Every structure is written in C-alpha cells, then in structure tokens.
Amino acid sequence: MLSFFSGRMEVGLAQFLQLAWIAGTLPIVVAFIPISKLNWFREALMGFAKRGKTMQYSSQKFTVPQRFFLHFYVVGSVWTMLLLVTTGMYAYRLVPLETESFAFSTITSYLIGSSSIRTDSTKIVHRNEVFRAVLLLLLVEVHILRRLYETIYVFNYSPLARMHIFGYLTGLFFYVAAPLSLCSNCALEVYEFTARRVAEYIVKSKSQIPVTEFESWHILNPLLKLGWQQWIGAAVFFWGWIHQQQCHAILGSLREHSKQINDYIMPHGDWFEVVSCPHYLSEIVIYTGLVIASGGTNLTIWLLLVFVVANLTFAAVETHRWYLQKFEGYPSTRFAIIPFLL
Numbered sequence: 001m002l003s004f005f006s007g008r009m010e011v012g013l014a015q016f017l018q019l020a021w022i023a024g025t026l027p028i029v030v031a032f033i034p035i036s037k038l039n040w041f042r043e044a045l046m047g048f049a050k051r052g053k054t055m056q057y058s059s060q061k062f063t064v065p066q067r068f069f070l071h072f073y074v075v076g077s078v079w080t081m082l083l084l085v086t087t088g089m090y091a092y093r094l095v096p097l098e099t100e101s102f103a104f105s106t107i108t109s110y111l112i113g114s115s116s117i118r119t120d121s122t123k124i125v126h127r128n129e130v131f132r133a134v135l136l137l138l139l140v141e142v143h144i145l146r147r148l149y150e151t152i153y154v155f156n157y158s159p160l161a162r163m164h165i166f167g168y169l170t171g172l173f174f175y176v177a178a179p180l181s182l183c184s185n186c187a188l189e190v191y192e193f194t195a196r197r198v199a200e201y202i203v204k205s206k207s208q209i210p211v212t213e214f215e216s217w218h219i220l221n222p223l224l225k226l227g228w229q230q231w232i233g234a235a236v237f238f239w240g241w242i243h244q245q246q247c248h249a250i251l252g253s254l255r256e257h258s259k260q261i262n263d264y265i266m267p268h269g270d271w272f273e274v275v276s277c278p279h280y281l282s283e284i285v286i287y288t289g290l291v292i293a294s295g296g297t298n299l300t301i302w303l304l305l306v307f308v309v310a311n312l313t314f315a316a317v318e319t320h321r322w323y324l325q326k327f328e329g330y331p332s333t334r335f336a337i338i339p340f341l342l
C-alpha cells in the first residue's frame with residue numbers, strides 16, 4: 001500500500017518537473033517565431049533574460065548583481081550532495097539483488113509457472129535506474145562544484161553587471177529542480193528510505209542499532225554495475241566539461257591586463273574561434289552527456305535538456321548581436337552558439 005502511494009507520488013513529482021521545464025521552454029520558443037507582431041513579447045522576455053554586458057546599466061530596476069550567480073551554486077552543490085548521499089546509500093542497499101540470482105529465479109519461476117518473473121525483472125530494471133541516478137547526480141555535483149569555484153576564483157564580475165530578479169529566481173529554481181529531475185524516478189522512495197533510517201536512529205540509541213558490515217569500497221558497487229551507455233554519456237559530459245572550463249578560464253583572464261574592471265574584450269581561443277558563446281555550447285554538451293548517461297528513456301531529463309538548449313540559445317543570440325555591434329571587425333565566421341548553423 002505504502003509503495004503504491006510512493007509510486008503515485010513519484011509520478012506526480014516527475015509530472016510536476018516536466019510541466020515546469022515545458023513552462024520554461026514554451027515562452028522562449030514563442031519568442032523565436034519570426035513574426036513582427038511578437039516583437040513586444042520578445043523584448044519583454046529579453047528584458048528578463050538579459051545579464052551582464054547585454055543589460056543596459058541604466059535599466060537597474062528589479063535587478064541584482066550578476067555575481068549572485070554564486071547563490072545558484074551554493075544552493076545547487078548542497079542540495080545535489082544531499083540527493084547524492086541519500087540516493088547512493090539507497091543504491092548500496094539494492095546491490096545484493098544480483099543479476100545471477102535473477103537469472104536463477106527466472107528459470108525456476110518459468111519451470112514452476114510463477115508470476116514472480118515479472119516482479120523480479122521489474123526490480124532489476126528499477127535497480128539499474130537507481131544506479132544511473134547515482135551516476136548522474138555525481139556528474140552534476142562535479143559540474144556545480146567547479147562552477148562554484150569559478151564564480152569565486154576565476155570570473156572577475158564587473159561591479160556594474162546586473163541580472164533581472166526574475167532571472168535570479170529562475171536560476172535558484174533551476175539548481176533545485178535540475179538535480180531532482182535526474183533522480184525523479186526514485187526520489188520519493190529514497191526519501192522514505194532516508195526518513196526511516198533517521199527515525200530508527202532517533203528512536204533507538206546509536207548503540208542499539210545492529211552494526212551492519214560495511215566495506216568502504218563496496219560503496220562503488222552501484223557504479224561498477226553500469227553499462228556502456230552510461231560511460232559514453234560520462235565521456236560526452238567530460239568533453240563539454242573540459243571545454244567549458246577552458247572557455248571560462250579565457251573569459252576570466254580577459255580583464256587581467258585591462259585597466260578597467262568594467263571593460264569588455266573580444267575573446268579568442270578554444271571554441272571561441274567558432275562561436276561567440278562556447279561556454280553555453282559546452283553547457284549543452286554537458287547536459288547531452290547526462291541524457292545519454294540516463295539511458296535516453298527518461299522524459300523529465302529530455303525536457304530538462306530542451307529547456308537548457310532553449311534558454312542558452314536565446315541568451316547566445318543576444319550576446320552574439322552585442323559582440324557584432326560592440327567590436328568592429330568581429331570575425332564574421334563566428335556563429336552565435338551552434339557551429340555552422342546558428
């Protein structure tokens with residue numbers, strides 16, 4: 001009965017997250033429709049999305065400093081760590097459900113005509129989903145921690161750079177909802193498992209809880225049981241991750257030799273030679289890696305990727321336009337975000 005409710009609520013959580021990503025994506029898609037009647041809508045949406053160099057210093061109403069990006073990564077890293085630790089512990093408890101015992105029970109169940117075949121296979125499929133969620137959370141935590149470091153030590157935010165309060169709130173929501181989307185298919189059972197463990201810990205004294213045998217390297221077991229698709233996804237993720245790190249280092253170094261912290265300089269190097277916003281392009285590669293690692297069957301994670309693509313493409317088009325206006329002789333071979341396309 002309890003697992004029935006948990007299952008229903010899990011579906012509810014996934015549907016809520018899916019709706020949120022669709023609601024975030026739709027206005028951007030509408031703004032891309034090239035109809036002059038929609039100009040007012042495009043301008044309004046751009047007003048919410050602008051930040052840093054693309055935002056006029058005069059329009060400071062309802063804005064916060066752009067360096068408040070730091071808040072996203074503080075919230076994101078703490079929240080993702082919590083999800084990772086609890087989901088990891090839950091996955092660790094699922095490991096004994098071995099494939100071998102499944103194969104054995106499948107054969108015996110078949111011979112005796114039992115209906116437990118479906119139950120066992122469903123369990124194995126679900127266990128693999130939980131293991132994938134652990135990998136995805138681990139990857140995204142690595143990403144958010146690097147972004148936290150860069151925001152403090154690599155970027156030199158101009159004191160004049162601002163972002164709209166709407167963009168700020170969207171960012172906060174994003175860094176709560178995105179990690180949750182990566183584990184939405186098991187989040188509620190992980191929550192129930194954790195709540196039970198905490199309640200047990202509180203009710204019984206620590207010494208009364210039976211000491212379970214724990215080999216520290218066993219914590220890696222869930223990751224060792226992943227398939228080739230997960231490792232290809234992880235490779236794509238790190239390909240984008242490394243290029244984003246390089247592009248952020250380039251952006252952070254631009255003001256090193258400049259007299260003014262407010263100066264904007266034409267960037268060169270790495271993917272900047274092909275697009276104006278390679279740090280956005282690499283973010284898209286990172287989230288594509290997550291979709292591949294998820295197995296590609298989770299609608300919530302697909303919709304998260306669609307939102308990231310729409311959001312960053314919208315910002316990149318505006319940034320590209322800004323570069324073309326700001327720098328005479330800006331390389332005409334550079335695209336906004338997608339090489340040879342946009």
Ligand SMILES: NC(=O)c1ccc[n+]([C@@H]2O[C@H](COP(=O)([O-])OP(=O)(O)OC[C@H]3O[C@@H](n4cnc5c(N)ncnc54)[C@H](OP(=O)(O)O)[C@@H]3O)[C@@H](O)[C@H]2O)c1
Binds near residue numbers: 254263
């Ligand atoms: N997943 C998502 O949906 C999502 C959404 C938004 C951002 N992000 C990620 O967050 C990261 C940062 O994004 P962002 O929009 O804050 O990037 P950004 O506006 O390009 O700014 C990054 C930093 O570089 C500086 N900068 C940018 N262009 C410069 C130039 N030409 N000359 C000198 N300094 C320059 C900025 O200075 P100022 O502050 O002074 O402008 C800021 O300190 C990106 O990797 C992006 O992919 C992800």
